[in-house]
Amino acid sequence: MNEKEFGAKLKPWLDRSAAQVGELQATRLKAARLKALDAYREPASFGGLVGLNGLLGATRHTLLQRVLMVLPLIALVATLAVRSLNEDVDLGELDAQLLSQELPPDAFIDQDFRSWLGKSHS
Amino acid sequence: MARQIAQLIAVLAAALMLGSAVARDRDLKTPQTPWHQVPREQQRALQPVAPEWDRMPGYQQQRLMGAARKYPEMQPIQKERFEARLKDWAAMSPDQRRAARETFQGLRKLPPEKQHELRERWIQQHGGEDVGAPRSRGPSTPDYSRAPPR
Numbered sequence: 001m002n003e004k005e006f007g008a009k010l011k012p013w014l015d016r017s018a019a020q021v022g023e024l025q026a027t028r029l030k031a032a033r034l035k036a037l038d039a040y041r042e043p044a045s046f047g048g049l050v051g052l053n054g055l056l057g058a059t060r061h062t063l064l065q066r067v068l069m070v071l072p073l074i075a076l077v078a079t080l081a082v083r084s085l086n087e088d089v090d091l092g093e094l095d096a097q098l099l100s101q102e103l104p105p106d107a108f109i110d111q112d113f114r115s116w117l118g119k120s121h122s
Numbered sequence: 123m124a125r126q127i128a129q130l131i132a133v134l135a136a137a138l139m140l141g142s143a144v145a146r147d148r149d150l151k152t153p154q155t156p157w158h159q160v161p162r163e164q165q166r167a168l169q170p171v172a173p174e175w176d177r178m179p180g181y182q183q184q185r186l187m188g189a190a191r192k193y194p195e196m197q198p199i200q201k202e203r204f205e206a207r208l209k210d211w212a213a214m215s216p217d218q219r220r221a222a223r224e225t226f227q228g229l230r231k232l233p234p235e236k237q238h239e240l241r242e243r244w245i246q247q248h249g250g251e252d253v254g255a256p257r258s259r260g261p262s263t264p265d266y267s268r269a270p271p272r
Contacts, residue, residue: 090188091185091188091223092184092185092186092187092188092189092190092191092192093188093189093192094223094226094227095185095186095188095189095211095219095223096188096189096190096191096192096193096196096204097192097226098222098223098226099189099203099204099207099208099211100192100196100200100201100203100204101200101203101226102241103241103244103245104207104210105207105210105211105214105219105222106210107244108221108222108223108225108226108229109214109218109221109222109225110244112244112247113225113240113244114221114225116240116243116244117225117228117229117232117240120232120236120240121228121231121232
């Protein structure tokens with residue numbers, strides 16, 4: 001897997017969650033990024049080609065510098081993970097809708113109903 | 123190069139696992155809310171589960187309170203359904219509730235006419251019984267001793 005392929009795989013994850021990042025978190029991420037950029041030194045470059053290897057693998061970067069470079073990414077992924085698992089963002093509201101609409105909750109755990117629904121989606 | 127990518131993937135996986143663990147831990151640590159501390163308006167909506175309230179885990183109480191917050195905005199028929207179904211809903215296992223939510227969300231993604239068709243089909247198959255009231259599904263007193271998150 002080359003950098004482009006890896007980037008293409010990672011991009012949807014980052015795009016999906018970027019919109020959900022709050023202002024405070026965005027500011028923190030920006031600050032961490034700027035800090036990482038300050039600590040960044042130009043890696044070895046041959047004919048203008050600089051790779052991920054140059055960014056993370058250069059031996060002249062200390063462990064702390066490397067951590068700072070990936071910190072924004074870690075923060076972003078952790079935020080996303082917490083948010084996605086946090087779907088009780090408003091589970092209460094969802095439950096209220098579920099309990100007050102036409103069908104009883106039993107319908108939604110009924111195997112027949114779930115199978116019809118599956119077919120309707122396919 | 124491959125080593126760096128592997129390291130990055132490991133970091134991403136660790137961050138995801140951390141997020142997941144934090145959410146689970148938070149669920150289990152949610153403190154219980156004594157019945158007398160539940161706002162009066164919500165107590166009205168949650169009356170059907172009042173006898174079991176103090177035995178429910180904190181995260182379930184919070185979610186029921188979240189649902190009860192919407193009660194004042196409901197139409198009379200919706201309030202009636204909510205009250206009639208609440209006890210059985212609270213008695214479902216966390217897995218059943220999660221499955222029901224997923225199915226309900228799946229239904230809402232369908233076009234309205236398709237949703238209507240599925241509702242009608244289910245109602246017909248269940249003999250036009252009163253869909254406002256829950257059907258009996260075994261014991262109505264839940265076992266709160268085993269309470270996985272959600």
